[in-house]
Amino acid sequence: MIGKIFPKSAGSFKNRIRYIFGCTKHDHGISGIRTISFNTMSKDPLPGVLQGNEADLAEIIKEFDQIETLRRFSIDSEKAIKPVFHAMLSLRPGESLTTPQWRQAVTKYMTDLGFDETNQYVAVMHQDKDHQHVHIVANRIRLNDDFSMVRDSNERSISLESVSGIEDRFNLSKAPKPKGTWGVSITHAELQASIRDNDLPLKHKMITKIAGAIEATNAQDGDMFDFVRALRKQKVYIKLTLNDDGQPKGISFEFDGKHISGRQLKRSRLTWHKLTTQEGIHYDPETISELQVEIVRRDQDEHQRSERLRYFYLLFEGGARRIPIKVKSNNWRLDRDVKAILEALEMLLGIDLTLKGANNRPSKYYVEYIPGQPLVLPAKKPMEYEFDSLHP
Template sequence: MIGKVGTGKSFRGVLHYLFEGRRQENKELQMQELEKKQVEVIAYNQCFGTRLELVREMIEVAKLNPYQSKPVFHFSLSFAHSDAGKLGLQDKIDMVEKLAEKFDFKDHQYVVVAHKDTDHEHMHIVANRIGFDGKTASDSNSYKHVAEFARKMEIEYKLERVLSPNKFLKPEQRVAQSQRLDSRKEALKKHLQAAIKQSKDVQQVKKYMEQRGYEVELGRGIAFTDAQHVRFKGSQVGYALMDIEKKLKQEPLLQQQEQNRQAQVLRQQQEELKKQQQQEKEIQQTRQHTPSIGR
């Protein structure tokens, strides 16, 4: 079993991904994405309702600690192919309760969702790190702790032991995983290119990216985490913070150059049209002044 964990700022973003998948360009594509996900809600704890109702409920409780900028816990638990069908619904609920106990959010709000859009079973847990007492569940050493939890569950439930996320992937699936990683990089790169064109400074770039579902870490450098908790440094896609700042300074000049180029093309087209019209006029005049030869 493979366990992953991340923290985040937006309940809205992560719950949208859990219930509706990645944001699509139109309603039809969004419905196709939803159908592909095959979403199944396994359990609720201290909360209940639709996606939007869950968002509102969790935000209200998170307000009890306004100083915590990352109130979201997002876990995923993935099982090897050989473990398919081994765990019943109650087994999965029990496992999540043990996870909540380990990470100290057993009395907090959380929802458990299963997705069936990959070749191996997996489920997501979104929890509110903020409890009803206003205290925050710690995320210290969370990557280490979730790995320890996975090893313990493998023993307890007699699951295949998986030390590496790639171990139970077939060769073609490893290739597909690499391709997905590349596609995420390309998507990030395209979003950054669009953000820079529409922004005047780094803060506007940050806002643009957050509106498209990315979490942005901005300090000495810059990093982006998508809805599936895949994190890239800006430098991994050719957009280190220094590069972004440089491009932001260049963008007004580039836009002006493009406007000048387009204006020049338009002038040339107008001149060509004018020239063509003049030639046609001269031909017409010549025809009018040329006497016809009769028989």
């Protein structure tokens, strides 16, 4: 089963209620329609609708709309609210529930989301060939003394848990959970496709993989290079859009041949700016050329490329002594390693190895090392060198 909560809205319930009773155009065929449950004073409008008479339907719509009017007059509030709640519970093709079972499922789902007997609701089942799904339209305004509203915080995670409980209760097949998708919405067309294919929508797949790459990168206090490699393991690739200064201003993600920008996927977390600030993915502007080289690599190229090893040569000077140290590392930022090495050498040799430069950090010079050719180092100047060596 898959549960979907549609965007809430203000105003009349007319469009949503007419939709679930089959009075407006649908993006899928309806081979059967059945009222599951409702708690209004008005009678079930479906028999009249099936005969082409919408009089009873107009009555139930009027009853839903009256609650907001009563609330506005009672509490004298001009605050904008969105009382129209619309959700859908969809079974996998071939699965079905009886009307009493659907009624239990709807009751559990609504209760888990915070609705109670003071909230108006109506639930209608649509049969689309061998696919059953139930639409629920409810009023978030409670018919109580203060006309309180059903809260919608964390409703998507609550929805997932509630659906899982319904699956367990009726022994339904478990739907794939969009773990780590950060509440990204799914369109009705995407929902139908995911049910048909028994798989997550592309957008959810991509965000799940990207979220995992961010987590893996942060776990090692990594940078943009680590992030690119973590994505590549998930067969996700990126493309950067550069500004006039040659620095990234945008990012898009590619998976299974489809490209989606970070802004379209999740603008609050997956734009270039959010990745490098909010999500903690470190980026050094001086490494843009090397980063572009890393980006264009693909998994299928791994067996054709030589293994890329990084060696950092640290050359320190203390009095008449010159101490070269060679360090192999997968991290582009060796600040902590350098500090540890300096402290150890100072204690061991009793010399001052304080580095010059801003914030006592070493100046960085990137020197290309070509195997088989001599390496020339500048003389008598404390520096940090980085060498890339290709080994077969």
